[in-house]
Every structure is written in C-alpha cells, then in structure tokens.
Amino acid sequence: MPTLESPLSAEAVREGALDAIWQSSLPTDHEIRRGRRRLHAKATVIAMVLAAAYWTLVIADSALWLRLVAAVALVAGLLATATGVMHDGNHGSFSRFRWLNRVAGSTGDLLGASSWLWRFKHNHLHHGNTNVEGMDSDIEQQPFARLAPGQQWRPWHRWQRFYLWPLYGFFGMKNMFFGDVRNLRNRQIGPVALPNEPSRGVSTRLLLGKAAHISWALALPLLFNPWQHVLLFYFVCSWVVGFSLAVLFQLAHCVDLAGFTDADAPRRGSHFTSHQMLTTVDIASPVPALGHAFRWLAGGLDHQLEHHLAPRLPHTVYPAVARRFHARCAEAGFTAKMHTGLWAALRSHYRWISEMGRPPVRTLVLDRRGLS
Numbered sequence: 001m002p003t004l005e006s007p008l009s010a011e012a013v014r015e016g017a018l019d020a021i022w023q024s025s026l027p028t029d030h031e032i033r034r035g036r037r038r039l040h041a042k043a044t045v046i047a048m049v050l051a052a053a054y055w056t057l058v059i060a061d062s063a064l065w066l067r068l069v070a071a072v073a074l075v076a077g078l079l080a081t082a083t084g085v086m087h088d089g090n091h092g093s094f095s096r097f098r099w100l101n102r103v104a105g106s107t108g109d110l111l112g113a114s115s116w117l118w119r120f121k122h123n124h125l126h127h128g129n130t131n132v133e134g135m136d137s138d139i140e141q142q143p144f145a146r147l148a149p150g151q152q153w154r155p156w157h158r159w160q161r162f163y164l165w166p167l168y169g170f171f172g173m174k175n176m177f178f179g180d181v182r183n184l185r186n187r188q189i190g191p192v193a194l195p196n197e198p199s200r201g202v203s204t205r206l207l208l209g210k211a212a213h214i215s216w217a218l219a220l221p222l223l224f225n226p227w228q229h230v231l232l233f234y235f236v237c238s239w240v241v242g243f244s245l246a247v248l249f250q251l252a253h254c255v256d257l258a259g260f261t262d263a264d265a266p267r268r269g270s271h272f273t274s275h276q277m278l279t280t281v282d283i284a285s286p287v288p289a290l291g292h293a294f295r296w297l298a299g300g301l302d303h304q305l306e307h308h309l310a311p312r313l314p315h316t317v318y319p320a321v322a323r324r325f326h327a328r329c330a331e332a333g334f335t336a337k338m339h340t341g342l343w344a345a346l347r348s349h350y351r352w353i354s355e356m357g358r359p360p361v362r363t364l365v366l367d368r369r370g371l372s
C-alpha cells in the first residue's frame, strides 16, 4: 500500500526523534544523587569563601591589598551563590525537599532580588517563553535596549553595542532599589500581569529581604569602616556581580546564533525541545581548566540548553548530559547550538546588539526557524 507522508508528518517524526535523543541523554537516578551531593559540597565551599571574604573585607583590620583580594573573593562567592544556589533553589533542583529549595532560593533575597518575583519572572516568563517577544522578560529592556527584531527601534540604539555593557552592571541594583517594589506595586512584570494577587506575606518578605541585604551589605560595614569606603566597595562589587549575571544570561539567548519568536507565535513554538534548541546556545570550554573555573562561577550555565530542557536537574549533572546530547544530536543530524568559547559568545552578543541597533529597514531578518 503506498504511503505518502506530508511535510507536517515528516516534521513530527523528526521532532519525535529529537525528543527520543533528549530522553536517552537524561541522567540516571544515581547521577542525580551524586550531582546533588556535589552541589551541596559546592554550596558549603561557597559559604566558607563568603564568610572568610566578608570577615577580611569588612570586620578585620586588614591591609588594603588583602581587602582587595577579599573583595574579589566576595564577588566570586556572591556570583556563585546567585548562579549555583539561588538559581537551583528557585528551580526546585537544589534538593528533593521543598523547604530546602526555598532556603536556597531565598539567598536571592539576601542578594537584593525578591525570590518570589524571580520565580515568576525567570521560571515562567523566561523559561516558559524563551526569546518570545512580549513574554520573555529577559529580552525586555526598553527603552534602553532593542534586543529582538520586533521591538521598537529608537535612535540611541545605534550606540547600544557600546553603552549596554556598562549598563548591564546596574540592572541588579535597579531591581534591588526600584524594580521589585515597582513590579509588586503594579502587579506586573513588563507587560505580563502577576499570576495571583501578592499576599501581605509576600510584600512583607520582599521588604524583609531588602532590609536583610542592606543590613549585611551596608549597615554592618558602616559600623567598622568609613562611609566613603563602604559605598565605594558596595557600588563596585554590586556592579561586577550585576554585570556578570546579566552578560551570562545574554550569552545564551541574546546572540546572533539564537532565534527569536514574535509575540503572535504560539508560546514555546509548536514543539518545546525544538524551540529551546532554536533559542538557547551552550558555550564550549576549549581550555578545560578555564572551563571548570567558568562553570563553577556560572553555576553550570555554560550548558544553558540542557538547563532549559530540564531546569529541575541539579546543575552539576549538565556536563555529562550535554556530552551525550550533543554527540547523539550530531549523529542524527540535529544541531545543538554552541559557541566555540567564551570569547566567541561575547562576540556573538556584540554582533546581535549591533544588528538590533541598526534602523529596522536595514535590519537583516534571518529565518532561523525550523530544525537545522
């Protein structure tokens, strides 16, 4: 009996094959348990680094050079907390216990960002609608930046390839002092309304989190140090942490290797795995030692694609999952996108914000849809 397959069914077969490859790449229970143990050990090391750096920088009567070393260690510890404890906790991947995930997630409040708002903004808006214009809050930075083809172009975007880099460092401080309170008061993040009315407890926890951040980051240091030094160190450390986090997330999605979906398209595209492979790019580590250091600081987000496909896995299992997934995709003719290194990722982001900074009539709109 002759069988004629329509293009749609061929695509469905291809999507099914891709899903099967992903399922076969997932970690075993043993790998997940071992990954969690490594994650908890890492969190312990981070806590010790933070305690030693804070004591040396803020409380002890240390020499200036030692304080500078401590400031670098403090920034590294804060960054690793955000990417490797807060991020995992708020995804529910730090532990199998919900309360422990909430404890890990609440380190975000200590860092100055409401963990309650983060879960909606990051888990639902960003993960659920990666690079979907009008839904993914990570690509909504108007009027400062035009990050996607469908967004309004303004004359100053011509220079965004220069001014966005220093601006990234202020995004964290903006949320700490204005953004979170404004979002809670307006009951929305960007154009999207919050899923439910924030209770009084949510507002209280948000304000307590801000107070806790100000206590350890500004008030306590002021008891031991001149106010000019405290403000200078607070500003510089906050800027570096904010810059590193913003750039880290941009390199996975806001690059010329990634695709974007307009607001009229179905959420996540028609097929979840394909949509994440379209919109999310990994970063290779050509120099293993540097790759390990980068991965430690980045909370495994050099493997953003695997994170987006399975955000509830501890980030310590992503390298093994990514090795299997990339190899099997290559065998079957699928492309799992990957920057060849950190420098290549930075250049790709630069090219994308340069392209988006040009007036739309000259913007090259590439069709990156479909599987390649």
Ligand SMILES: [Zn+2]
Pocket (backbone or CB within 6 Å): 087, 091, 122, 127, 307, 311
């Ligand atoms: Zn995430």
